Amino acid sequence: MSTNDQDLMQKIVSLCKRRGFVFQSSDIYGGLRSAYDYGPLGAELKRNLMSLWWRDMVHRREDVVGLDASIIMHPKVWHASGHLAGFSDPLVDCLVCKERFRADKAMETHATAEGDVLTLNLGDKGRAKTAEALIAERFGVQLERRGKDLVGAAANDRGYACPNCNSPWLSEERQFNLMFKSSVGAVDPMGAVAAAIEGGELDGLTGRDLRAKIDALTAESAVYLRPETAQAMFVQFANIQQSMAMKVPFGIAQMGKSFRNEITVEHFIFRSVEFEQMEMEFFCEPGTDDEWMDFWSNARIEWWQRYANDPERFRLRAHTPDELAHYAKGCFDVEYLYPWGWGELEGIANRTDYDLQKHAKHSGAKLEYFDPQQQKKYTPYVIEPAAGATRGVLVYLCDAYHEETVEGAKGPETRVVLKFHPKLAPIKVAVMPLVKKNGMPEKARALMERFFEKGINAKYDEQHAIGRRYRRHDEIGTPWCLTIDGQTLEDDTITIRDRDTMAQRRIGIDDAVAEIEALLRKD
RNA sequence: GCAGGAGUAACUCAGUUGGUAGAGUGUCAGCUUCCCAAGCUGAAGGUCGCGGGUUCGAGUCCCGUCUCCUGCUCCA
Numbered sequence: 001m002s003t004n005d006q007d008l009m010q011k012i013v014s015l016c017k018r019r020g021f022v023f024q025s026s027d028i029y030g031g032l033r034s035a036y037d038y039g040p041l042g043a044e045l046k047r048n049l050m051s052l053w054w055r056d057m058v059h060r061r062e063d064v065v066g067l068d069a070s071i072i073m074h075p076k077v078w079h080a081s082g083h084l085a086g087f088s089d090p091l092v093d094c095l096v097c098k099e100r101f102r103a104d105k106a107m108e109t110h111a112t113a114e115g116d117v118l119t120l121n122l123g124d125k126g127r128a129k130t131a132e133a134l135i136a137e138r139f140g141v142q143l144e145r146r147g148k149d150l151v152g153a154a155a156n157d158r159g160y161a162c163p164n165c166n167s168p169w170l171s172e173e174r175q176f177n178l179m180f181k182s183s184v185g186a187v188d189p190m191g192a193v194a195a196a197i198e199g200g201e202l203d204g205l206t207g208r209d210l211r212a213k214i215d216a217l218t219a220e221s222a223v224y225l226r227p228e229t230a231q232a233m234f235v236q237f238a239n240i241q242q243s244m245a246m247k248v249p250f251g252i253a254q255m256g257k258s259f260r261n262e263i264t265v266e267h268f269i270f271r272s273v274e275f276e277q278m279e280m281e282f283f284c285e286p287g288t289d290d291e292w293m294d295f296w297s298n299a300r301i302e303w304w305q306r307y308a309n310d311p312e313r314f315r316l317r318a319h320t321p322d323e324l325a326h327y328a329k330g331c332f333d334v335e336y337l338y339p340w341g342w343g344e345l346e347g348i349a350n351r352t353d354y355d356l357q358k359h360a361k362h363s364g365a366k367l368e369y370f371d372p373q374q375q376k377k378y379t380p381y382v383i384e385p386a387a388g389a390t391r392g393v394l395v396y397l398c399d400a401y402h403e404e405t406v407e408g409a410k411g412p413e414t415r416v417v418l419k420f421h422p423k424l425a426p427i428k429v430a431v432m433p434l435v436k437k438n439g440m441p442e443k444a445r446a447l448m449e450r451f452f453e454k455g456i457n458a459k460y461d462e463q464h465a466i467g468r469r470y471r472r473h474d475e476i477g478t479p480w481c482l483t484i485d486g487q488t489l490e491d492d493t494i495t496i497r498d499r500d501t502m503a504q505r506r507i508g509i510d511d512a513v514a515e516i517e518a519l520l521r522k523d
Numbered sequence: 524g525c526a527g528g529a530g531u532a533a534c535u536c537a538g539u540u541g542g543u544a545g546a547g548u549g550u551c552a553g554c555u556u557c558c559c560a561a562g563c564u565g566a567a568g569g570u571c572g573c574g575g576g577u578u579c580g581a582g583u584c585c586c587g588u589c590u591c592c593u594g595c596u597c598c599a
Contacts, residue, residue: 010592413560465560467559
């Protein structure tokens with residue numbers, strides 16, 4: 001990331017806090033890793049974004065219906081979907097270079113047989129020297145140092161060495177379950193574990209056997225927070241198809257929180273353990289899936305671009321075969337050029353009939369569709385556009401942030417403007433008296449009432465000089481400012497100021513609400 | 524998880540060899556002000572990330588820890 005881009009990101013983070021968009025979770029307690037709170041303006045922005053998605057994906061389409069499913073689902077759902085297996089790969093730490101890696105992958109790339117003579121490579125001489133001392137002290141083995149290599153280590157019976165430095169000194173394999181595990185019921189399952197320990201049931205058990213025994217003790221109450229919203233749409237496929245008499249092709253859409261214990265988090269709200277998704281599962285006849293994949297890929301990138309200032313910063317990228325998830329036939333990412341580079345915003349995946357088949361098999365339910373016209377029965381294929389709502393917030397913050405040099409009272413100065421699309425803007429219009437006297441505040445408050453009646457998020461503002469108020473609203477992205485001035489008292493006209501051009505024109509005070517409504521209607 | 528950097532007021536940052544915690548911006552109140560961060564007066568606001576230690580005395584030195592940033596690694 002260049003210095004400028006790093007600056008940009010810092011400015012956005014700083015503005016988010018200063019103006020009430022995004023705060024660090026539990027800030028006064030020192031913050032909680034990777035958790036963020038959306039402040040008054042951030043909450044509006046996120047809601048606006050998600051409402052737009054719902055309007056365009058559900059309300060404006062005959063063939064898509066909505067769902068709002070429980071975050072906690074039956075554990076069998078996650079066994080069937082493969083998440084419980086896939087989310088818990090055994091990981092190993094190298095005790096020499098501290099690298100953490102997947103045991104099964106190391107088995108493929110750095111397989112060893114017991115007694116093999118290994119050469120460790122630490123990358124540079126200094127590290128080799130440190131490692132030599134560490135190995136001698138901690139493991140009692142003196143290796144021969146040749147430059148950055150250490151020669152003479154013996155492979156153990158583990159079957160693999162560290163993929164980074166080739167060391168055989170490794171931690172035990174540990175499960176890092178990426179699903180958030182919890183338990184239902186008021187009785188803490190740890191009680192059963194404690195009782196088993198006291199009763200000697202765990203005596204003599206180690207490693208995997210011990211884990212399996214503890215899992216069995218807690219299994220009855222174990223539940224998981226969903227790592228994606230998708231599974232509920234598959235599980236409720238038959239209920240929704242029948243209750244709504246949907247004909248394939250059709251889609252089920254859902255927005256909501258998901259949780260993943262990712263190993264690392266990065267880039268502000270870009271990747272966090274708790275995040276919000278906007279997902280749609282589109283069920284279609286096998287054989288038509290490629291067409292629908294094309295359709296949705298294009299529809300989705302166009303949707304993101306429609307509300308952006310700079311459509312050039314969005315692109316569609318096809319996954320290479322080695323990137324594809326095990327269930328997917330194909331996948332396109334809608335990517336955005338974030339300040340740190342291109343990154344994912346939404347993935348459009350062809351999940352085939354993988355999920356419906358899996359759930360049919362595990363549950364015994366029939367998850368098929370009978371096409372009355374063709375008189376044939378089949379398991380639909382699924383095209384899934386899955387977007388990150390919280391990522392969308394970040395994308396539009398980055399897209400909206402502009403700095404301009406304008407002529408101020410004290411010479412050239414920087415104007416910070418968030419150029420949000422009016423539909424996304426947290427506050428739609430500011431209503432302000434030019435000065436706090438001569439009945440102007442009363443006129444302004446009367447106008448505010450009319451916006452309240454229409455449900456348009458308007459804000460009354462009389463603090464400080466008028467120029468400062470305009471700048472403050474520029475900085476939070478308010479598209480229009482309405483100002484009551486001396487002339488208003490004479491002829492009932494007010495000025496409307498445009499955020500982006502700073503241009504003003506006069507309109508009748510009685511036309512103000514209709515004017516703003518008309519401006520907001522535009523896509 | 525690894526490596527490096529950082530944490531002092533709401534924000535951006537000063538703070539000397541260890542000796543009473545500072546500025547600018549912002550916020551609030553009042554005055555002034557008829558259009559783009561104007562001016563004047565006054566005020567509030569700080570567990571110096573947190574916890575230990577050394578010291579007569581720690582924002583400053585030492586140890587631990589948390590959080591953020593950057594690069595790797597990871598991301599069924």
